[in-house]
Amino acid sequence: MSRVAExxxxxxxxxxxxxxxxxxxxxxxxxxxxxxxxMFIIGALALMAIFAPYIAxxxxxxxMIGQPGESxxxxxxxxxxxxFADQAYEAETEEGTGLFIDIFGSRVALENLGPFGCTTPLHxxxxxxxxxxxxxxxxxxxxxxxxxGLTAVALxxxxxxxxxxxxxxxxxxxxxxxxxxxxxxxxxLKRWRLWLCFLYPPAAVADRGxxxxxxxxxxxxxxxxxxxxxxxxxGAGYVNQNGGELNGEFWSIATNLFIVALLLGYxxxxxxxxxxxxxxxxxxxVMDVMLAFPSLILxxxxxxxxxxxxxxxxxxxxxxQIPAYARLTRASVLQVKEMEFxxxxxxxxxxxxxxxxxxxxxxxxxxxxxxxxLGIGTAVLDAAALSFLGLGAQPPTAEWGQMLSEARSYVxxxxxxVFFPGIAIMITVLGFNLLGDGMRDALDPRLNRI
Numbered sequence: 409m410s411r412v413a414e415x416x417x418x419x420x421x422x423x424x425x426x427x428x429x430x431x432x433x434x435x436x437x438x439x440x441x442x443x444x445x446x447m448f449i450i451g452a453l454a455l456m457a458i459f460a461p462y463i464a465x466x467x468x469x470x471x472m473i474g475q476p477g478e479s480x481x482x483x484x485x486x487x488x489x490x491x492f493a494d495q496a497y498e499a500e501t502e503e504g505t506g507l508f509i510d511i512f513g514s515r516v517a518l519e520n521l522g523p524f525g526c527t528t529p530l531h532x533x534x535x536x537x538x539x540x541x542x543x544x545x546x547x548x549x550x551x552x553x554x555x556x557g558l559t560a561v562a563l564x565x566x567x568x569x570x571x572x573x574x575x576x577x578x579x580x581x582x583x584x585x586x587x588x589x590x591x592x593x594x595x596x597l598k599r600w601r602l603w604l605c606f607l608y609p610p611a612a613v614a615d616r617g618x619x620x621x622x623x624x625x626x627x628x629x630x631x632x633x634x635x636x637x638x639x640x641x642x643g644a645g646y647v648n649q650n651g652g653e654l655n656g657e658f659w660s661i662a663t664n665l666f667i668v669a670l671l672l673g674y675x676x677x678x679x680x681x682x683x684x685x686x687x688x689x690x691x692x693x694v695m696d697v698m699l700a701f702p703s704l705i706l707x708x709x710x711x712x713x714x715x716x717x718x719x720x721x722x723x724x725x726x727x728x729q730i731p732a733y734a735r736l737t738r739a740s741v742l743q744v745k746e747m748e749f750x751x752x753x754x755x756x757x758x759x760x761x762x763x764x765x766x767x768x769x770x771x772x773x774x775x776x777x778x779x780x781x782l783g784i785g786t787a788v789l790d791a792a793a794l795s796f797l798g799l800g801a802q803p804p805t806a807e808w809g810q811m812l813s814e815a816r817s818y819v820x821x822x823x824x825x826v827f828f829p830g831i832a833i834m835i836t837v838l839g840f841n842l843l844g845d846g847m848r849d850a851l852d853p854r855l856n857r858i
Contacts, residue, residue: 433850433851434850436849436850437846437847437850439850440845440846440849440850441846442842442843442845442846442849443842443843443845443846443847443849443850444846445839445842446838446839446840446841446842446843446844446845446846447843448839449835449836449838449839449842450839450840450843453550453554453835453836453839454554456547456550457550457551457554457555458551460547460548460550460551463547464541464543464544464547464548465541465543465544466540466541466543466544467544468540468541468544468545468547468548468549468806469540469804469806470540470541533546533824533828534822534824534825536811536814536815536825537814537815537818537822537825538804540804542811542824542825542828543828544806545806545811546806546808546811546828546829546832548806549806549807549808549811549829549832550832550836552718552801552805552806552807552808553788553791553792553807553808553832553833553836554788554836556718556721556722556725556787556788556791557784557785557787557788557791557840558784559722559726560722560725560726560729560787560791561726561729561780561783561784561787563722563723563726564725564726564727564729564730564732564733564783565733565776565780565783567726567730567733567734568729568730568731568732568733568734568736568737569733569734569737569769569772569776571691571695571730571734571737571738572733572734572735572736572737572738572740572741572772573737573738573741573764573768573769573772574691575691575692575734575738575741576737576738576739576740576741576742576745576768577741577745577760577763577764577768691734691738692734692735692738695730695731695734695735696731698727698728698730698731699731703728703729703786703790704728704790704793706724706727706728707721707724707725707727707728707790707794708724708794708797708799710723710724710727710728711724711794711799711800712799716798716799716800716802717800717802718791718795718800718801718802718805718807720799721791721794721795721799721800721801722791724794725787725790725791725794726787728790729783729786729787732779732783733776733779733780736772736775736776736779737772737776739775740771740772740774740775741768741772744767744768744771744772745768749767750763750767750768753767774851777847777851778844778847778848778851779844781840781843781844781847782840782841782844784840785836785837785838785839785840785841785844786837788833788836788837788840789833789837791807791809792807792808792809792812792833793809794809795807795808795809795810795813796809796810796812796813796816797813798813808829808830808832808833809829809833811825811829812826812829812830815829
């Protein structure tokens with residue numbers, strides 16, 4: 409028992425030791441140029457998002473048409489507009505021939521327009537098509553993008569970590585013939601077998617083992633056969649009632665019933681596997697299916713089903729990132745739970761939930777922190793992509809992807825409308841990638857690249 413106690417204490421880091429490790433990690437982080445550059449970029453973006461009402465020079469949704477200018481009078485046109493060179497025309501004036509463009513009913517000489525079509529320094533990044541200040545929309549857009557990125561990653565880490573802990577530690581089921589031992593608890597199986605195998609024949613096969621894919625296939629085929637018989641009987645009655653004719657309505661009903669049959673077979677096979685086999689199988693196979701789809705395509709599908717909007721886009725981005733954190737957590741749990749101090753905790757009769765929360769979970773944080781930092785950049789990029797496609801932020805919300813969507817037809821005639829939102833997205837993603845790279849090297853120096 410003394411040896412067990414000795415091993416147990418080795419697994420628990422004392423306060424001073426833990427503080428020393430954290431200080432060493434911070435020093436390694438500050439020595440990394442990538443990490444320092446990333447922290448500087450993210451810090452600047454965070455300050456811009458927090459103090460957006462004070463940094464922005466105008467209301468991001470306010471059109472400058474009809475607003476007071478520097479002199480206090482109402483201008484006939486906004487002080488700054490996109491340059492549409494292809495709409496310029498040649499005209500005669502008292503001073504000679506020149507190129508002009510009509511702006512909100514007023515003729516303006518192109519030579520009088522400065523950078524981005526500005527005639528006043530009030531709008532140094534120019535205005536968009538609705539005469540809204542681009543700089544103010546960029547500033548307010550930083551708040552939207554950071555909130556979406558941080559929230560989506562927080563939700564993904566929460567869901568993925570829970571699934572990874574369950575799959576890694578609670579997934580192993582010891583079938584003793586009379587019960588299954590899950591999380592250290594005996595669950596009786598005999599009473600479940602009797603009625604479930606009677607109501608659902610594939611459970612008899614799933615009960616005693618077999619690969620998960622085989623159980624799923626068997627369940628789907630079984631229910632497909634059952635509903636096939638039902639369809640034959642229904643078809644016979646339909647033909648008899650309608651004078652021997654099968655129209656499109658019948659085939660539509662038949663197709664829908666067959667799909668329902670397959671889904672029911674899949675659902676019951678999952679329930680069977682949960683009762684008689686490994687939760688690890690269930691969770692990881694679902695994660696594999698999600699990873700089989702490109703993340704952006706899956707997010708588009710989720711948002712399309714739920715409807716466009718920033719909230720639904722956030723949910724879609726969080727869901728598609730869950731598999732990455734689930735697999736990372738599971739891999740770390742499988743490695744940590746075989747260590748001696750975990751074995752010592754089990755020998756001392758520690759509660760499984762205490763083992764998971766106090767000893768295993770803290771040792772899985774390193775890869776999760778690194779992946780989470782990188783994931784924020786990915787979430788910001790995905791949110792911009794969804795907004796660009798019209799599935800994320802909706803007008804008039806100031807969001808970088810939505811700004812790009814409005815300006816995509818004016819890349820050559822008004823490049824400033826595309827340039828500044830694009831640069832903002834690039835800098836944000838770059839900042840989180842640099843910080844994630846530096847944190848990886850600081851938290852695990854063995855991974856330093858040469």
